[in-house]
Amino acid sequence: MNRFVLTDAQWAKMEPFCLGKQGDPGRSGNNNRLFVEAVLWIARTGSPWRDLPRAFGHWNSVFTRFRDWVKADVWKRLFDAVCDEPDMEYAMVDATIVKVHRHGQGAKGGPSSQAIGRSKGGMTTKILALTDALGNLVRFTLMPGQRFDTVGVAPLLEGVAFGALIADKAFDSNAIIADLDARGAKVVISQHPRRAKPLAIDEEMYKWRHLIENFFGKLKEFKRIALRADKTDQSFAAMIHIAAAVINSR
Secondary structure, three states, X not given: OHHHOOOHHHHHHHHHHOOOOOOOOXXXXXXXXXXXXXXXXXXXXXXXXXXXXHHHOOHHHHHHHHHHHHHOOHHHHHHXXXXXXXXXXXXXXXXXXXXXXXXXXXXXXXXXXXXXXXXXXXXXXXXXEEEOOOOOEEEEEEEEOOOOHHHHHHHHHOOOOOOEEEEOHHHOOHHHHHHHHHHOOEEEEOOOOOOOOOOOOOHHHHHHHXXXXXXXXXXXXXXXXXXXXXXXXXXXXXHHHHHHHHHHOO
C-alpha cells in the first residue's frame, strides 16, 4: 500500500486543516493520516467502500467520516493547503468527460442536480478545469456531460489573475475573448474555422496546452474518478480535490 501513502511534506501541510486533530474541541479523530490515505486508496483503486482493507479500519466508519468531511468542506481545504502557490504566468482551461457507473446514479434530485447528464457516452459528468502554467489544478467545476464547455468558464475565471489563457477551439467564444481583453490577458485560444476574422495567436505558447491534457491523464489514473461511482457531486468533487492535491505536490 506504499504507493497510496502521503509524504511527510504533504501531510505537514494537510494536518492543520483536518477535523478531530489533537487540540480540537470534542472527540479527536483516530489517526487522521491513515484515514486520508484510506480515502486515497479508494480513489486510486476505484474499489467499493466495502472492499477497503481492514488495515485502514472498518469501511463503514471510514465512509461515514469521509461524508462528514465532505459536508464540512475539509477536502477542498486540504487541496488549498497543499496547492497554495500556483504559477499564474498563464492559465489553461479544458474539459474532460467521465462515465458514471450505475452505483453513481440514483441520488435525490435526479441526475442533473448531481452534475450527471446523458451524452454520446451515456450517463456522464464533465470536469471543467483551470490549471496554472505548470499544468497543476487551480480550480474546477462539475457539469452534466452534455453541457457546452463554455457555460462554466466565467465562474471558473472569476477572481483569478493570470497573464494569458490557453485553450482549444471549444473555448473560442466572443464572450470569453471579451473578458480576457478586459483583463488585459493574452488570448491563446485556437480559432474556430467558422470565425470570420480569426485572431492571430502565439502558436509556440499554444503548444504548452499539452500540460492540462497531462493533468487529466494523471487524474484519471485514479479509477474512482475515471469512472465516477459517487452518487453526489459533493463526494465526487472531494475525490478530485484529494487526488489533485497529491498530483500537484508530487
